[in-house]
Amino acid sequence: MSLKIRNVCENDLDAILAINNATSPGILPLDSKRLCWFFERAVYFRVAEVDGIVGGFIIGLRENAYHDSSNFLWFRDHYPAFVYIDRVVIAPTLRGHGLGRVFYADVQSYAELQVPMVACEVFLEPRNDAVVLFHGTFGFHEVAQRRMPGNNRRVSLLAKELCSFQFVHDTYLEQGGLPRLAWLENAKRTCRQDPPVSLPQAAEHV
Ligand SMILES: CC(C)(COP(=O)(O)OP(=O)(O)OC[C@H]1O[C@@H](n2cnc3c(N)ncnc32)[C@H](O)[C@@H]1OP(=O)(O)O)[C@@H](O)C(=O)NCCC(=O)NCCS
DSSP states (O other), rough: OOEEEEOOOOGHHHHHHHHTSTTTTTOOOOHHHHHHHHHHHHHHEEEEETTTTEEEEEEEETTTOOOOHHHHHHHHHOOSSEEEEEEEEEGGGTTTTTTTHHHHHHHHHHTTTOOEEEEEEEBBBBOOOHHHHHTTTOOOOOEEEEEEETOOOOEEEEEEEEEEHHHHHHTGGGGOOOOOOOHHHHHHOOOOOOOOOOEEEOOOOO
């Protein structure tokens, strides 16, 4: 089996939509318009290509994204800087082989160069213990529970502090910035920038 973790490209979007929408109710559905929004705006959006076929994806946003998810807005109200994982989804036949772990190692490597924390949520209704374990054993801990407006489902809001960020901050960010290394440049996505505005809480996208 060959595995490549890479930045998303436009040709991947149909496969991503199919994987996402085969994962109800664990993941909120997406339509192409909303997926295109993520494609254009997410600072971190990667796919796992398994034997040349998209087998999973992960989407992350910074705290300044113009995003209407009430869970994202909750984090923005409580923390100054973070990478928010909107979703991570592995195709059903590929689950349990470590791809989720590979994605989380990758998003952590991306985030710890910029922010002190990664954030996400898991549904507690219905509760999926594989998903709860997946996060808990990677070092996430619960910072709150809430009900999502719109679908009334209880979610657990999770955070993981990134202890290596302090080193990056003191050694590089405070001293003029990260070094210009190819692997750091490759991790960057070109995406549309959001205006720095404060959003009212929007209706939940269900
Ligand atoms: C959650 C998800 C991303 C995990 O990806 P994965 O590739 O299946 O997970 P991994 O194989 O990397 O497993 C990592 C750890 O998660 C836990 N885990 C994963 N599947 C599990 C299962 N079926 N039962 C129990 N624990 C499980 C284990 O702790 C595992 O560690 P281990 O292999 O050392 O025991 C995947 O199951 C998925 O896409 N689920 C549907 C979408 C979803 O709910 N996403 C999360 C919210 S956005």
